[in-house]
Amino acid sequence: MSFSTTITDKLYGKTNGEEIVQYTFTNKNGMVLKVINFGAAITNLYIPNEQDNIDVVLGYDNFEGYESNRCYFGVVVGRVANRTEGGQFNVDGKSYQVTINESHRNNHLHGGLRGFDKVVWKSEVKDNSVIFTYISADGEEGYPGELTTQCTYQLTDDDAVVLKLNATTTKPTPVNICNHSYFNLSGKKSSIADHSLMINADAYTPVKENLIPTGVLCPVDGTLFDLRTPVLIGDCLQGVGGFDHNYCLNSSTLTECAARVSHPNGLVMEVYTTQPGIQFYSSNFLSGVVGKNNVCHEKHGALCLETQNYPNAVNEESFPEAVIRPGQVYDHTTIFKFLRN
Structure with a gap:
């Protein structure tokens, strides 16, 4: 990977x-990434096209939106992303x-x-x-141990x-x-129904009514989850009723594509990860959320590909x-x- 990126910063709120700072990366192709130190969030991601730059992530126009942010637009979530059943677990007999x-x-x-x-x-x-x-104190939200976490963002020349x-x-x-960005490659208020998606996984984890995995790895072959x-x-949206499922990736290396999204406008996003799973979330609960430019988003108006461990x-x-x-x-x-097709 090569870098010739410029990075600037400004007060965001x-x-x-405490000051909230927004950092702006710009690469040699005119691609722009903006992140803030609240929630380590991606606020904007502009991809150049023939007319103007397309912002392909959902978010808010100002800091106040990120203070509430019930949909987790763009943020890093932890100490444990996704769901833990009953909020209970056992470590070393405790x-x-x-x-x-x-x-x-x-x-x-x-x-x-x-979080x-x-x-x-x-x-x-x-x-x-x-x-x-961020240093998470011993006992924060009930977790044992002081956890020191670093989140590093880079924007490459390619x-x-x-x-x-x-x-x-x-x-x-x-x-x-994991990062919880919502993507829509059209850059507009629209459904992701016209996006095509590939996930490199032979199995997924079916869930119970409370959206916790059953513990079984189910082959995708012959199902709408394939x-x-x-x-x-x-x-496949209609038949499934909306995706909020973990896919068990066939590879956890940065050399093999884990997921690929494409849009009729020619824009393509590929995802590579060292994590064993991807949570594909089709924004089933997005309806009525107001984001950038006062846009009211609709159900299935974006998709999340959350690279992480399996839920629970x-x-x-x-x-x-x-x-x-x-x-x-x-x-x-x-x-x-x-990429562009």
């Missing part, structure tokens, strides 16, 4: 006396209860009431990167956003951190290991690469 913030399903979701998405991260610009750091997430702990603790070859999302992995022995220990490093890299 204030909360409890039981823990973390915050229940999805009360109607009795789940812990995306790190709790004040990584709702805190101010320390930030620095170093070479071609913006590095955000139009790829590189996200690196690293964490270390003082006690054994579950960790599953996205191994590009499928028009509109062709800390409670499923057959799922990939979810606990890190002192001396170990949680190490997660994801790349969102943009």
Whole structure:
């Protein structure tokens, strides 16, 4: 990967006396990435086209939107992304209860009431990167151990956003951190029904009524969940009723494409990751949310491809290991690469 990116910064807002800073990356092709140190969020991602730049991520026009942000637009979520059933888990024979913030399903979701998405991260610009750091205290939201997390953003010369997430702990603790950006490659208020999607996974994790995986890995073959070859999302949305499912990736390397999204305008996004799963979320609960330019988004108006461990992995022995220990490093890299057909 090569970099000739310029990085600038400006004051974006204030909360409890702390400054919120927005950093702007611009590469040699005119692609622009904007991130803030609140929630380590991606606020804008502009892809050049023939007429103007297309902003392909959902978000808000100002900081106040990110302070509430019930849909988690663009943020980094943790200490444990996705759902933990009953907010309970056991580590080394000791039981823990973390915050229940999805009360109607009795789940812990995306790190709790004040997860990584709702805190101010320390930030620095170093070479071609913006590095955000957050120290989560021992006992925060019920989790054991002090967890130090770094989130690094880069923008390459070949139009790829590189996200690196690293964490270390003082006690054994579950960790599953990811970015929760919503993508619509049209750059407009529209359904993702006209987007095509490929996910390189032979299996997915079916869920119970509370959206927690059953623990079984189900083959996608012969089902509407089979996205191994590009499928028009509109062709399977109706039959499935909306996606909010984890796909068990066939490869967890940065050399093999994990997912590929394309739009009739010719724009393509490829996803590469070191994580074992991708949560494909088709924005089933987006209806009525007002975002940038006062646009009121509709159900299925965007898609999330959340690269992460399997949901509720800390409670499923057959799922990939979810606990890190002192001396170990949680190490997660994801790349969102943009191309044109």
